[in-house]
Amino acid sequence: MVEAGDPNLMLLGLRFLALVFFGGAVTLDLYFLFKFANAEQGRCLPFINSLKARGFGLAVAALALATTLGFTVPVALMGSGSSQLPEEAGRLISGSLVYAAAVALVVLYAGMASRSTLTRLFSCPDSSFRVSLLKGAIYGIAVIPPIILITAVVGTVIKELGVEVESQSVVEWLTNPETTVITRIAIVFCAVVVAPVIEEVIFRGILFPSVFKGRGFLFSALLVGCVFSLIHFHAPSFLSILVLNIFFCAGYASTGSLVTPIVMHMIFNGSAACFALLV
DSSP states (O other), X not given: OOOTTOHHHHHHHHHHHHHHHHHHHHHHHHHHHHHHSSOOHHHHSTTHHHHHHTOOOHHHHHHXXXXXXXXXXXXXXXXXXXXXXXXXXXXXXXXXXXXXHHHHHHHHHHHHHHTOOXXXXXXXXXXXXXXXXXXXXXXXXXXHHHHXXXXXXXXXXXXXXXXXXXXXXXHHXXXXXXXXXXXXXXXXXXXXXXXXXXXXXXXXIXXXXXXXTTSOHHHHHHHHHHHHHHTTTOXXXXXXXXXXXXXXXXXXXXXXXXXXXXXXXXXXXXXXXXXXXXX
């Protein structure tokens, strides 16, 4: 007989909800494929020209890239042993907040250099916050199945080549039984809230429009996506993150508001954290 508080029953229920969630995401993908199969780029990405006109100068783009490399490279070098746990939750959060503060200074400089407000830097008058938020949620759910598929295929190929596939450090920390509850909460907070805001401001908010100015959408998305993938320092995830970046760029161009890719990023990271804990 199974008791009401049985953890196995609870885990089974959560896995069922995850399956329902995944089924809904696949349904969304089929809907978008049907809707946009013959649609023109201008209809799919109505704010694409506003992003091109929003291109930042070389100094701002270089400063943004230098800032993210200045924080991600040392962390990757110090955390090269993926099984090593964060020493404490407070240190993990404080490091992320310092990174966020540095990015805020870059945004302040970008606003001063272009003489623009925060709204004009990362949005446009015709974009609605409510619509941007809603589309971010819908698109964020829709990107999950194709990324899972790509990850599974790449993982299978790597295993067939005889190479052991290791998870990203954050996944190792999250699933390690020695990780405390407080540390897990800190990891999830940084992954689901802090990281999406920081990375979207840097890559979609500043770098993508800077590269996009005078170039094609796909080329710009691929170029920025390569850098975005590399700073995660996890070779097996390179293709998945590259495709994810293209989806984020498309989400940004569909509403003209950075709110959309931020919400997409939050939903994807949150789903990845949940799946890691449930599998």
